[in-house]
Amino acid sequence: MALRQLIVAVEGTAAIGPFWQTIFSDYLDKIIRCFCRNESTGQKPSATPPQVELSLVIFNTHGSYSGFLVQRSGWTRNMDIFFQWLSAIPFAGGGFDDAAIAEGLAEALMMFSSQNEGQNQNVDGQRHCILVAASNPYPLPTLVYRPQPQNLQQSDNIETQPDNCMSDAEALAKSFAQLAISLSVICPKNLPKLRAIYNAGKRNPQAADPLVDNVKNPHFLVLISENFMEARAALSRPGMPVPPISGPASTSVPSG
Structure with missing residues (x-):
């Protein structure tokens, strides 16, 4: 079974x-448990535990009001340890x-790239990132790591930039x-x-946003990628089907 990362x-x-x-209780807990059990619509739980890795990135703000800009954890395959990390964040x-x-x-991109260096990981449904924020992004460009796709054919709509x-x-x-x-x-x-930011990260910009059960928190913005099937299943209303991924033909490079 392929390694899946969040x-x-x-x-x-x-x-x-x-x-x-x-x-945490209404969204992350449900998503992470579903992800670690490999539960998604139309897919029976595997007889063997799925190979999953979990990691945490914490970011703050520019300026003197924050003790650090970005921190990261290591990777863990233990869901309970990951929950402890999430519970210990000092906001x-x-x-x-x-x-x-x-x-x-x-x-997050750097962690995915370094963890999968030398491996063919451009496969939908295996690597996921959830951005949790309550503030607007810093408006000016900053010097950051931005990896380039190595296994995808270059096209007019893919910008070529250096990694930094x-x-x-x-x-x-x-x-x-x-x-x-x-x-x-x-x-x-x-x-x-x-x-x-969510729209910019969509594989298919024309795809409709998946529906989630957000009745308890109608003022929340909860946008789940159509490629994150476990999260869609975890947050769907009881009895609400999770439609298959839509959009143009995948540009993923199949493993094998």
């Missing part, structure tokens, strides 16, 4: 603090500054789509700039 990139400022328990600082979302996304370049969060999100990494967004506010 990174949760969380804003570590005080802006998230009041909403964290709701975000503090940030002031009223915009969050370093670009740096957080770049850190000036980039903002929305431009970073495009790299997720190019590298077959799903990008989902959870925000306790309806921030248009967070939706723009």
Whole structure:
């Protein structure tokens, strides 16, 4: 069974603090449990435990109100340990500054790239990132890591940039789509700039956003990638079918 990976990139400022328990219990807990059990619509749980790896990225804000800009954990295959990491995030600082979302996304891309170096991992449904933020992204481009797709044919709509370049969060999100990494967004506010990041990370920009059960938190912005089948299954309403992935022919390179 192919290795599947999930990174949760969380804003570590005080802006998230009041909403964290709701975000964790109503969304992350359900998604992670479903992901680790390999449960998705039309797929029976495997007789053998799925090979999964989980990791955490915490990003703050630029300026003097944060003790650090970006931190990362290692990888773990233990769901309970990962839950402990999520429960121990010390949400503090940030002031009223915009969050370093670009740096957080770049850190996630770097972790995916370094972990899978030398392997063919451009396969849909195996690598996922959930962005959790309550602030707008820092508006100016910053120097970040932005890997280039190596196994995809270059086309007119794929921008060629060096691995380290000036980039903002929305431009970073495009790299997720190019590298077959799903990008989902959870925000306790309806921030248009967070939706723009999600849209930039979609493999198929014309695809409708998957429906999620968001009745309890109607003011939350919960955008789940259509390629993250386990998350879609975890957050779907009881009895609501999870449609198959739509869109143009995949540019993924099959393994084998």
